[in-house]
Amino acid sequence: MAQLIDGKRLSNQVLQDVACEVERLRSEHNVVPTLAVVLVGEDPASQVYVRNKVKRAKEAGMGSILHRLDAGTTQGELNRLVDRLNHDPQVHGILVQLPLPSHLDEDEVIAAINPAKDVDGFHPLNVGALAAGQASLVPCTPQGCMIMLHRVMPELRGKHAVVVGRSNIVGKPMAALLLQADCTVTMAHSRTQEIESLCRNADILIAAAGRPGLVGADWIKPGATVIDVGINAVEVEGTRKLVGDVAFDAVSRTAGAITPVPGGVGPMTIACLLLNTTRAARQQLASLAPPQPSVSCP
Numbered sequence: 468m469a470q471l472i473d474g475k476r477l478s479n480q481v482l483q484d485v486a487c488e489v490e491r492l493r494s495e496h497n498v499v500p501t502l503a504v505v506l507v508g509e510d511p512a513s514q515v516y517v518r519n520k521v522k523r524a525k526e527a528g529m530g531s532i533l534h535r536l537d538a539g540t541t542q543g544e545l546n547r548l549v550d551r552l553n554h555d556p557q558v559h560g561i562l563v564q565l566p567l568p569s570h571l572d573e574d575e576v577i578a579a580i581n582p583a584k585d586v587d588g589f590h591p592l593n594v595g596a597l598a599a600g601q602a603s604l605v606p607c608t609p610q611g612c613m614i615m616l617h618r619v620m621p622e623l624r625g626k627h628a629v630v631v632g633r634s635n636i637v638g639k640p641m642a643a644l645l646l647q648a649d650c651t652v653t654m655a656h657s658r659t660q661e662i663e664s665l666c667r668n669a670d671i672l673i674a675a676a677g678r679p680g681l682v683g684a685d686w687i688k689p690g691a692t693v694i695d696v697g698i699n700a701v702e703v704e705g706t707r708k709l710v711g712d713v714a715f716d717a718v719s720r721t722a723g724a725i726t727p728v729p730g731g732v733g734p735m736t737i738a739c740l741l742l743n744t745t746r747a748a749r750q751q752l753a754s755l756a757p758p759q760p761s762v763s764c765p
């Protein structure tokens with residue numbers, strides 16, 4: 468049976484590190500890393516996600532400010548709020564919860580966020596920096612997946628990774644991070660041919676398609692590490708249940724290591740959001756510091 472990669476336990480370790488960094492920033496610089504979350508409308512799943520993010524931020528000793536806007540908010544009103552948060556020195560991270568109501572332009576609001584406060588890592592400047600292999604605020608879900616992979620695979624170099632899904636928030640940044648880790652990366656999507664045999668060649672399989680149970684045991688190379696990003700609400704015998712993209716029971720018998728849903732990638736995503744917020748606070752502090760005198764000055 469595959470080793471279970473326990474996202475809850477791992478995320479608690481990341482959150483402990485975050486809490487230590489929060490305490491250091493507070494005691495050494497009198498800074499409380501603060502996350503501003505913007506929620507537009509009443510989408511029930513978004514409300515749950517936002518509640519969890521704010522709760523976890525408080526538990527880590529961070530500041531958190533929730534801006535709830537009604538579903539009829541205009542693009543101008545949303546952009547003006549983002550601009551205000553960009554200029555607020557007490558705010559270190561800004562997250563606009565997606566999806567937005569359909570009359571609002573997500574790309575426009577993401578581009579309006581100060582890249583230094585873009586803790587989701589979705590701003591085009593951060594996307595470009597990641598693609599170029601430069602330091603940046605990295606999207607939280609793929610970042611969490613990388614932490615999980617490092618825990619079970621001491622050596623990623625030269626491994627063949629297949630990423631199923633090519634979204635901007637998961638698939639593409641995931642592929643960039645795997646490439647940075649010297650994996651050989653294949654991206655698959657809904658038009659990929661012979662996807663099963665492609666995946667059977669993977670040492671690492673990342674499933675991020677949003678299709679319940681898409682990945683079966685016959686997609687898996689024996690001993691492969693399987694990271695299930697999917698979160699899909701399904702009804703089983705009249706009860707609503709969350710499942711991943713991977714047929715967990717069957718795949719567990721072939722894979723070497725596997726993440727569960729729930730309790731896998733989900734908790735890691737929130738932990739990495741808070742990690743990004745402390746990183747953003749640290750970087751903003753460094754950019755405000757007066758220049759240090761050069762040691763070579765006479």
Ligand code: NAP
Nearest residue numbers: 608632633634637656657675676677696697698732733736
């Ligand atoms: P998305 O934007 O809908 O993208 C899905 C991707 O999967 C697309 O690239 C699509 O291909 C591909 N795809 C769909 N059906 C496929 C199939 N049958 N075979 C191969 N590829 C297929 O979704 P997303 O935002 O990336 O999210 C993916 C899943 O991860 C969802 O279940 C979402 O809820 C979950 N998620 C979880 C977390 C977390 O914290 N755990 C965070 C974010 C997302 P095309 O491009 O060709 O359409």
